[in-house]
Amino acid sequence: MAEYDYSGRVVLVTGGTKGLGAGVAGAFLRAGAEVVVCARKPPDRPIRTPGPAPFREARFLPADVRDPDDVDRLLGRIEGAYGRLDVLVNNAGGSPPAPLAGTSPRLHARIVELNLTAPLLVSQRAHPLLAASGGSVVMIGSVSGDRPSPGTSAYGAAKAGLHHLAACLAAEWAPRVRVNAVVVGLAETENAADHYGGDVERVAATVPAGRMARPDDVAAACLWLASPGYVTGARLHLHGGGEIPAWRQLP
Secondary structure: OOOOOOOOOEEEEEOOOOHHHHHHHHHHHHOOOEEEEEEOOOOOOOOEOOOOOOOOEOEEEEOOOOOHHHHHHHHHHHHHHHOOOOEEEEOOOOOOOOOOOOOOHHHHHHHHHHHHHHHHHHHHHHHHHHHHHOOEEEEEEEHHHOOOOOOOHHHHHHHHHHHHHHHHHHHHHOOOOEEEEEEEOOEOOOOHHHHOOOOHHHHHOOOOOOOOEOHHHHHHHHHHHHOOOOOOOOEEEEOOOOOOOHHHHOO
16 A cells, blocks of 8 residues: 555544445555544444554544434534544445335335435534535445446435546536545455355456455545645545456356
8 A cells, every 4th residue: 555644634434333344444554644533332342553553543423324313423523523524435334135025114225315415414424623624525436426326226316426526526616625446346354254155256356447446545545635736626536456257157
């Protein structure tokens, strides 16, 4: 991973207590940033720099990013503690299996709320702080928003909206705040076996790069996009070359 210096900068990673979010938070922490992670529940173990003490640790603040009052409290605490915000990584998201037929409309509404409305809300509330620092927003998107997402249609539609939201905000908030999206493909996290049906190696073989994306891969993209530069309104595909079409496996 390239070397970056985020000393003196403050980074918020939503959903940063596990999976890809924890990997992103740890990378910014190692780069010298003051890192805040939020989620509804605290992390199972602290996110900190490696090695013996003295170490640096990400600060956990409880928040449901779907709740406007929670988001206001979260940003208020960050402003009160640090006086600034330089990077927002909108990582919170996800979906259970949710076929469109036979499932509750409320479930689909909640999926869209978490994966699209919440990032919009957090970005909106964070904008004054980001504009003051000349900061950056990174949206964690998904290939489900770029190709069919059977069984998780609401999630795929929400991620497609998130990609478009990033492009819109990049144009609306330029030049003070840059906004980009990382479009993540199949990902290797602690829940990969459950998510992909147990046979992780076989699923990984469908990726041309020969493996799934890892948290460090996503973190490297976030570090680059959030660093000062010209790039805004971009959609960076982090999918190892995509997925090999099923028809290629036919005899």
